[in-house]
Amino acid sequence: MKAISTALGGLAALILMAGPVIGQTQALRQGFDIRVGAAPAPVRIGGQSRLVYELQLSNFASTALEVSRIEALDAATGGVIAELQGEALDSALGGSRTVPANGFVMAYLEAPVAGVAPDRLRHRLTFAGPDGRPTTVEGGETGIETRPLPVLGPPLRGGPWVAVYQPDMERGHRRVAYAVDGKVRVPGRFAVDWIKVDEAGATGRAGETRLDSNLSFGAEVLAVADGVVAATRDGVPDPADLNGVDRVALEDATGNYVAIDIGDGRYAFYEHLSPGLRVRPGDRVRRGQVIGALGFTGQASGPHLHFHVSDAPQPLPAEGRPYVLEGFRVVGRYPSIQAFGRGERWGPAAEADGEAPSFPAHNVVVWFEDSPTVDR
Numbered sequence: 001m002k003a004i005s006t007a008l009g010g011l012a013a014l015i016l017m018a019g020p021v022i023g024q025t026q027a028l029r030q031g032f033d034i035r036v037g038a039a040p041a042p043v044r045i046g047g048q049s050r051l052v053y054e055l056q057l058s059n060f061a062s063t064a065l066e067v068s069r070i071e072a073l074d075a076a077t078g079g080v081i082a083e084l085q086g087e088a089l090d091s092a093l094g095g096s097r098t099v100p101a102n103g104f105v106m107a108y109l110e111a112p113v114a115g116v117a118p119d120r121l122r123h124r125l126t127f128a129g130p131d132g133r134p135t136t137v138e139g140g141e142t143g144i145e146t147r148p149l150p151v152l153g154p155p156l157r158g159g160p161w162v163a164v165y166q167p168d169m170e171r172g173h174r175r176v177a178y179a180v181d182g183k184v185r186v187p188g189r190f191a192v193d194w195i196k197v198d199e200a201g202a203t204g205r206a207g208e209t210r211l212d213s214n215l216s217f218g219a220e221v222l223a224v225a226d227g228v229v230a231a232t233r234d235g236v237p238d239p240a241d242l243n244g245v246d247r248v249a250l251e252d253a254t255g256n257y258v259a260i261d262i263g264d265g266r267y268a269f270y271e272h273l274s275p276g277l278r279v280r281p282g283d284r285v286r287r288g289q290v291i292g293a294l295g296f297t298g299q300a301s302g303p304h305l306h307f308h309v310s311d312a313p314q315p316l317p318a319e320g321r322p323y324v325l326e327g328f329r330v331v332g333r334y335p336s337i338q339a340f341g342r343g344e345r346w347g348p349a350a351e352a353d354g355e356a357p358s359f360p361a362h363n364v365v366v367w368f369e370d371s372p373t374v375d376r
Helices: 002-018 086-092 337-341
Strands: 032-036 041-043 046-059 067-076 079-085 104-112 120-128 134-143 158-164 193-197 218-221 226-233 258-262 265-273 290-293 307-309 328-333 366-367
Touching: 032 120, 046 120, 067 086, 067 104, 079 086, 079 104, 086 104, 158 328, 158 337, 258 290, 265 290, 307 328
Parallel strands: 032 134
Antiparallel strands: 032 046, 041 046, 046 104, 067 079, 067 120, 120 134, 158 193, 158 366, 193 307, 218 290, 226 258, 258 265, 265 307, 328 366
16 A cells, blocks of 8 residues: 555646646736738739738727737738738727727738738737737638639729828728628728829819719719619719718718629729719610719719628628729829828829839829720
8 A cells, every 4th residue: 555655646646846736826917809801912013913811800808908009910820911010000900009908909910912812811919918028819710712803994084093092091091890790791892982183283274163063973984894783873963063062871972883893793883973874773884985974973072982792782881801903003102192182293203103014003103095985
């Protein structure tokens, strides 16, 4: 019996030396739930291939947590695809790294792709609570969509047209999410507001408020691809003049619109059109066909064509999907929306702004190739 007792005592000592006794646990901390909304797809923007998507970060801790770094990783190799900290992190999070207890924040990412994109991504998040102790957690794994992007024709003719959007703008299309049917989506992830200017950079005749004094108003809007009209809204009147209308309800923000099924689960969306559309649901259209006129309906600060591609024929419960345009030539660029708003002439285009086919870089000035009118 003594020998058995001695042997058991030695075994217990070995267990204690090897690790904690069963029943003991290491200290755990509540942190973030990390999710990716829509799987990204590589898209060429201004000469560089990028993955444009969002991380949805939910804080399940009982205290505020401060994010200090976000890394996008190749899920297969663990290699870092993109790293955000400092000012880049502040921009991605909309200016605040602190997420309150039981709070939620969206991180907006644009990860560059060098060569072939990875098959899958996962994400590493570094954060700290009130004690300042850094904690690292990984999650938010997502596949990369590999379907070829649609190559679309011009939605308008001539120029100069400015591709007005700003990826880091607080209430820009890229950063406005909607949860109208139990799921959060970003329909305007790749939305562009097209506005025409003259050679001096003016959008119309100074001091005039007539709608026809605006260079964009009334321009013919073209089908960007062959397809079938999936949905429309017509009959919303343009305002009396360029002073516009008061704020409209969310369901009326698009004004008159056309959604064209261009195949493969993608829909080309045109918003703020004038009443009197040239198409209706069920019509087959051809690339270059006139479908309506650029107007000033819905929630808009001035006449412009809002254009995007999404995965459903509804304005809000849909994810914005990437695409590329062809048939345009970059002639210049505004450094920001604010510079464009001052009515000055644009500056020279950067080499990285690229030309067709690509998704236009923000605030570039382009000329669209003239396309003959295609009759129905």
